[in-house]
Amino acid sequence: MHDAKYIVPGLVAFLVLITLPLWYNAAMGRSAVGPTLQYPEGESQCVLPKDEMKGEHMQILDDWRDEAVRDGERYYVHPDGTTREKSLTNTCLGCHGDRAQFCIKCHDYAGVKPYCWDCHIEPERD
Ligand code: HEC
Ligand code: HEC
Ligand code: HEC
Numbered sequence: 001m002h003d004a005k006y007i008v009p010g011l012v013a014f015l016v017l018i019t020l021p022l023w024y025n026a027a028m029g030r031s032a033v034g035p036t037l038q039y040p041e042g043e044s045q046c047v048l049p050k051d052e053m054k055g056e057h058m059q060i061l062d063d064w065r066d067e068a069v070r071d072g073e074r075y076y077v078h079p080d081g082t083t084r085e086k087s088l089t090n091t092c093l094g095c096h097g098d099r100a101q102f103c104i105k106c107h108d109y110a111g112v113k114p115y116c117w118d119c120h121i122e123p124e125r126d
Pocket of ligand 1: 061062064065068069086087088089090114115116117118119120
């Protein structure tokens with residue numbers, strides 16, 4: 001039992017160490033969950049539920065491109081029968097119009113740089 005005097009400080013040091021990223025983020029004024037994104041006003045639903053979009057939007061875009069350009073299938077049909085154009089500019093950016101406050105903000109945070117904007121344009125805002 002003599003070791004208690006080592007165990008307690010050891011535990012404290014361990015706790016501080018494993019929570020260090022949280023302290024660091026708090027000190028830097030960031031949250032540990034990611035950047036603050038701007039969501040489209042007046043819309044509550046994306047193409048798929050949010051969690052799925054987070055992980056699968058790259059694949060969806062890839063599929064949309066192939067289907068629209070190669071197969072000429074330009075409309076995505078939701079389970080409820082409504083349709084959406086398979087379009088990066090018209091559909092995704094139609095809702096997420098402020099790319100800087102959404103796509104780019106998250107990509108910068110994650111360190112990804114999609115090259116899509118070399119060709120695809122951002123819709124005009126009024
Ligand atoms: C070299 C230029 C270029 C680059 C880079 C590019 N695209 Fe495209 N993309 C095109 C062209 C041209 C079309 C055909 C336009 C059409 O037929 O409507 C197209 C069509 C598409 C379409 C279907 C039609 C539409 O209106 O969106 C999707 C989706 C798409 N691209 C996604 C992407 C994604 C995602 C990236 C980045 C990973 C990307 N593209 C990068 C040139 C490009
Ligand atoms: C009809 C409007 C609308 C369209 C079209 C749309 N989105 Fe969304 N998107 C939303 C909304 C609203 C949310 C937030 C959903 C929520 O809170 O449940 C969202 C969420 C997301 C997320 C998750 C963000 C996060 O915090 O995890 C990603 C990624 C995303 N959208 C990308 C896209 C891409 C890529 C497209 C085109 C393939 C697209 N969206 C088309 C409205 C839209
Ligand atoms: C919640 C964070 C988040 C948001 C919001 C988001 N993305 Fe992404 N995106 C990512 C991450 C993370 C990756 C890299 C995933 C990987 O490499 O597996 C990625 C990858 C991509 C890729 C593939 C790039 C490549 O080089 O492979 C495309 C295309 C893309 N995103 C388009 C968009 C578009 C368009 C929007 C806005 C409508 C958007 N993303 C919004 C997190 C996000």
